[in-house]
Amino acid sequence: MSRKKNVEQIYGGTTIFTGLSFQIHSGEIIGLVAEMVKGNLRLQGLLVLKTLLQERLAGKKESTKGMLAQTPAREDITIYDLLQRRTKSIATAITTLIPTFPEHLGLEATLNTYGSLLDQFEKAGGYETEANIRRVAAGLGIADLLEKNLVDLKRGERTKVELAELLLQKPDLLILDEPTNHLDIYALDWLSKWIKDYTGSVFIISHDRTFLDDTVTKIWELEHGELFIYHTNYTDYVMEREARILRQFQHYEDQQKKIKKMTETIKRLKEWANRAKPPNASMHRQAKSMEKALNRIKRLQRPVETKQVALAFDTEQRSGNDVFTCENIVKHFDNTPIFNGVSLHIRHGERVAIVGPNGAGKSTLIKTLLRQHDVDSGEVTVGHNISIGYLSQHLEFGTSTDTVLSAFRNAATVTEAEARHILAKFLFYGYDVFTSVSDLSGGESMRLRLAQLMQQHHNVLVFDEPTNHLDIDSKEMLEEALESFQGTLIAVSHDRYFLNKSLSTTLWLEDGQLTRYEGPFNYARMKRSE
Structure with missing residues (x-):
């Protein structure tokens, strides 16, 4: 077991957490989630917490540890x-x-x-x-x-x-930092089962919600420097967290009413005591006694309300009914077959997932639809009145001298003030907008590209791993924005939560063959296992 009490950590003059206590029992599988805050503070909090876990175990002679690093x-x-x-x-x-x-x-x-x-x-x-x-x-x-x-x-x-x-x-304690990065759908399933069967303790930092649901027995939430522990998986944690915040609001409001009532009573007692001729000493004593009781009350902090930003992908004009059509396409790379007579038909308004193992050719299929790759044989047809917004795995923004602000304004016709207001919704605050695009992290680059796409009003969105590098808050923001999208959505993704929530049709590409399932990812996986 690992135990740590009353830990305080300050980074760059800002308190990340204080009075933090925790313990890890043998056999526990814990998932850590943390609030979205400005800058890199959230990242620093996670790194510090991992360091604390390592240092504690390092002092235990009979325990071993192992950590998967991001680099x-x-x-x-x-x-x-x-x-x-x-x-x-x-x-x-x-x-x-x-x-x-x-x-x-x-x-x-x-x-x-x-x-x-x-x-x-x-x-x-x-x-x-x-x-x-x-x-x-x-x-x-x-x-x-x-x-x-x-x-x-x-x-x-x-x-x-x-x-x-x-x-x-x-090791006795396994610390995994984003272990699902770079894994395909088969490897994800295998790793989930392996962790569930693991005899030691596992501490997971992950933005993969389905992976957390499949594996963890506890969720640790680091919020405003305080650690909350939930004895459940991710999905139930979300519901329990909402209930906790509602209770906190209720307790806070009840206390505020009590404080207000006591304050008014003290004021009235003093007024009555002073009006009496002579002044009423008994009432003054009652007021003084009540003031002492009021001062002994431990004030509750007002719960912080998370503001939900309303974002949407709007379209200016409707596409034709037929968006993409492929007829018996064949393609090879270095004599290796990628497509063996693949056919597909994607219609207006469909929300299509393209899934399959790593190396199956999913990104190649997308680039073939976008006419970025030729085929050896067969026919690819793009429909009429199509405006395509493409989000690639490998993002590039103009020149290396471009800033976040200039790159955004290159893609959207808005004033600087309007641009800065929009970028703030994507967590680019203040001087962040003057950061060079070449210095952006993967998550920041993805958020910038999504901000651009939301201003361009395309009627077809083609995404290649859109949730890569995004934290859970940003993923949920993207999913909510896509709910109201009236156009056609096509996405390659290994994010099973995103696949099941946002995409209603599944194209499964494997061994050069494409199979269509009229249902989300879980339905397709079930049909393939029959």
């Missing part, structure tokens, strides 16, 4: 050697120790060391190293990377390898 390391080693490194090092230590057994000097200490190494080897799954590596690699979709060198991998691939290494170590 994977680069190292000159094959993936297989990396994944077997820990058990191999223990095995090497054991084989080095065995020849010393005949020496009578220090034999007892040597035997103790030998026993300890055997325990470590067994706990690390040393006897099943090969099988465990193959199982984890297959689950995370990196089986084809085992013979490659780590330095040659892309960042997303390195992150998955680091996750695999961490899972194989099986």
Whole structure:
């Protein structure tokens, strides 16, 4: 178990939290969510909390810890050697120790060391190293990377390898920072099951709401420097949080009424006492006694109301009934088939999800519809009166000298004052609007592009991983904005919560074949499992 009491953390002169106490019991799976605040303060709060957890466990002799970082390391080693490194090092230590057994000097200490190494080897799954590596690699979709060198991998691939290494170590406390990044739908399901079966404790920082629902047994909410603990999953946490805030408002209002009533009573008693001839000492004593009681009341803080910003994707004109049509399209990359006779028909007003495993060609299909890629054979037709708003995974905004403000005004015809007002809704406050676009984080870039699209009034929206890098508040803002959209929506995404809430038709692309399901992601997955 990990325990920490009365922790205070100040960053840049601002108190992130104070009087914070927590404990983690063996076997618990905890998800951390935090409020959306200005700048990087929220990020700093999460990093500090992770540091506290690490430091506490570091002082416990019998506990081990492991953390998945957001920035994977680069190292000159094959993936297989990396994944077997820990058990191999223990095995090497054991084989080095065995020849010393005949020496009578220090034999007892040597035997103790030998026993300890055997325990470590067994706990690390040393006897099943090969099988465990193959199982984890297959689950995370990196089986084809085992013979490659780590330095040659892309960042997303390195992150998955680091996750695999961490899972194989099986620490007592597993700290996972956004573990679902770069995982496809099959790897997400596998990781959820693996975590639910994990015998140690798991601490998860994630914006993947479905993943939190599938795995956690507790939600920790860090809000205005205070930690609230909910013994449930994410969906139930949302409802319990709303109920808690309503109770807080009620308690606050009840106390304010009581304070007001006592204040008025004290005032009246003093007035009556002073009017009496001579002044009434008894009434003065009653007023004084009530004042003391009033001062002893512990004042409740007024709950902070989260203002919901109303955003929408508006359209200026309706598209034709047929938006995109593909007839038996075939495409290869480096002699590898991507589409084998794929056909589709997307009509006005449909909300279509394109899903499938990594590397299936989902982004390629979108770019084919947008005429950014040619096909080897077949026909792609774009309908009439179509205005397309495209959100790519890889965002670019003009030149590196552009600021948030100038990049936004390049895409929207508005005054500077209007632009700054709109950008504030997307969390670009004050001097944030003068930040260079080249310095924006992934989440900031995504919010800027969404702000642009909402001002352009397209009747067809094509999104490629739109919830990547967005926190939960921003995801919900996007989902609410899409609810009233009257045009056609097409999206590639691994965000199962977003898929089920915002997209009513599913196109499943796998092994070069496209299958249409007249229902959201969960329906499509159910039909494929039948």
